[in-house]
Amino acid sequence: MRLILLGPPGAGKGTQASSIAEKYQVEHISTGDIFRYHIKNNTELGKKVKEYTDNGKLVPDELTCEIVWERLDREDCQKGFLLDGFPRTLQQAEILEQGLKERGQALDSVISIEVPNEILLERLSGRRVCNSCGEPYHTKNKSPKVEGVCDTCGGEIVQRKDDLEATVRNRIQVYEEQTAPLIDYYKERDLLLSVDGTKAIEVVREEIFATLASFSSKDC
Ligand code: ADP
Ligand code: ADP
Ligand code: ZN
Numbered sequence: 001m002r003l004i005l006l007g008p009p010g011a012g013k014g015t016q017a018s019s020i021a022e023k024y025q026v027e028h029i030s031t032g033d034i035f036r037y038h039i040k041n042n043t044e045l046g047k048k049v050k051e052y053t054d055n056g057k058l059v060p061d062e063l064t065c066e067i068v069w070e071r072l073d074r075e076d077c078q079k080g081f082l083l084d085g086f087p088r089t090l091q092q093a094e095i096l097e098q099g100l101k102e103r104g105q106a107l108d109s110v111i112s113i114e115v116p117n118e119i120l121l122e123r124l125s126g127r128r129v130c131n132s133c134g135e136p137y138h139t140k141n142k143s144p145k146v147e148g149v150c151d152t153c154g155g156e157i158v159q160r161k162d163d164l165e166a167t168v169r170n171r172i173q174v175y176e177e178q179t180a181p182l183i184d185y186y187k188e189r190d191l192l193l194s195v196d197g198t199k200a201i202e203v204v205r206e207e208i209f210a211t212l213a214s215f216s217s218k219d220c
Contacts, residue, residue, distance in 0.1 A: 001024045001026055001080040001082075001108050001109075002026075002080050002081055002100070002105060002106065002107045002108050003020065003024070003026070003080070003081070003082045003083070003107070003108060003109055003110070003111065003212075004082075004083045004086075004087070004107060004109075004110040004111070004186075005017060005020070005082060005083065005084045005085075005111050005113065006110055006111065006112045006113070006179075006182060006183070006186070007112060007113035007114065007115065007197060008115065008117075008120055008172060008175045008176075008179075008180075009120065009124060009168070009171045009172060009175060010115065010119075010120040010121075010123040010124040010127065010168075011113040011114070011115045011120070011197045012113050012115070012123075012197050012201065012204060013030075013084045013085065013113060014030060014032075014033075014084060014129075014134065014135070014136045015136050015142070015201055016113070016201075016204060016205055016208060017030065017082055017084045018135070018152075019205055020082055020111075020205075020208060020209075020212075021082045023209065024080065024082070024212075025079070025080070026077075026079065026080035026081050026082050027076050027077050027080070027081045027082065028081075028082050028084060029068070029071055029072070029077070029081055029082065029083050029084065029086070030084040030085050030134060031059075031064060031067065031068065031083075031084075031085045031086040031088075032053075032084075032085045032134075033084075033134040034067060034071070035049045035053055035059065035067075036053070036134065036160075039053065040131070045063075045067070048063065049063070053162060054161055054162060054167075055162075055167065055170070056162050056167040056168070056170040056171035056174060057170075057174065058088055058089065058174060058178060061089055061091045061092050061095070064086065064088075064092060065092060065095045065096075065099075068083075068086055068092075068096070069099060072099075080108075087182060088175075088178060088179045088182075089178045089179065089182075090178075090181055090182065090185060093182055093185055093186075107191055108191075108216070109191055109192075109193050109212060109215055109216075110182075110186040110191045110192050110193065111193050111195060111208055111211070111212070112183055112186075112192055112193065112194045112195065113195050113197035113204065114194055114195065114196060114197050114198075115197040115198055116198070117172055119198060120168075120172060121165075121168060121169075121172075123138065123141070124163050124168045125163065125165060125168070126138045126139040126140055126141065127159070127160065127163050128157045128158065128159055129157065129158065129159075129160055130150035130152065130153060130155040130156070130157055130158075131155050131156045131157070131158045132150065132153050132154075132155030132156070133150060133152055133153040133155055135150055135151070135152045135153070137150075137157055141201070142201065144157060193208075193211045193212065193215055195207050195208050195211060
């Protein structure tokens, strides 16, 4: 399966990603996690992207696509992938489509998680993430078993610098201007599956599984 998770910041993409990737046995690829890893380790790429991510601006398409292809061309992605946070612009979507075509591959579905802005603000201000594996938590909606410690990998749970209020508003605006047009782009290609992301985490997960199952059986 080749899948994309689409949705505004705070919609729940990262939260849903691990169970979808596990169920379909595909690699979960989060461009945000890749960038944060490089920033944390102060690599050359990290130095280039820090300025953008800190301010809630998009990393330029060319650089982002280069990182994504480097990842998608590895052996472990040949059986499929789940992209989380990519594509985020029409140009990224076109580059992805063209690149897959050249490799004789195509997307199976795009899952769009829909959540209104008021809820996004509340989710992002309470979001905490694992500093090692990126797993998201929330001060009210999702606590780890042991405070401050990631359930999945034992890493330290921290607040992202770009989850502070001024940057969050900027990121939601960037989403509306640059990423929201992708909803129509994938609708036109009959790939879009919309899910109501305002429900509880487990309910959203079941809805994603159900809609993916009915979409794949329709294909056969
Ligand atoms: P995204 O990856 O789309 O930016 P996250 O998965 O990081 O979003 O979720 C944003 C925040 O909202 C996290 O703190 C997460 O725990 C919380 N969250 C995610 N899904 C839900 C949900 N369905 N209900 C309540 N809180 C949620
Ligand atoms: P969120 O889960 O809150 O939507 P991400 O973790 O996906 O945020 O991304 C964090 C930041 O990394 C973005 O604000 C942006 O600066 C950068 N980034 C991630 N993915 C992309 C992308 N596809 N194109 C450009 N910039 C990106
Ligand atoms: Zn972790």
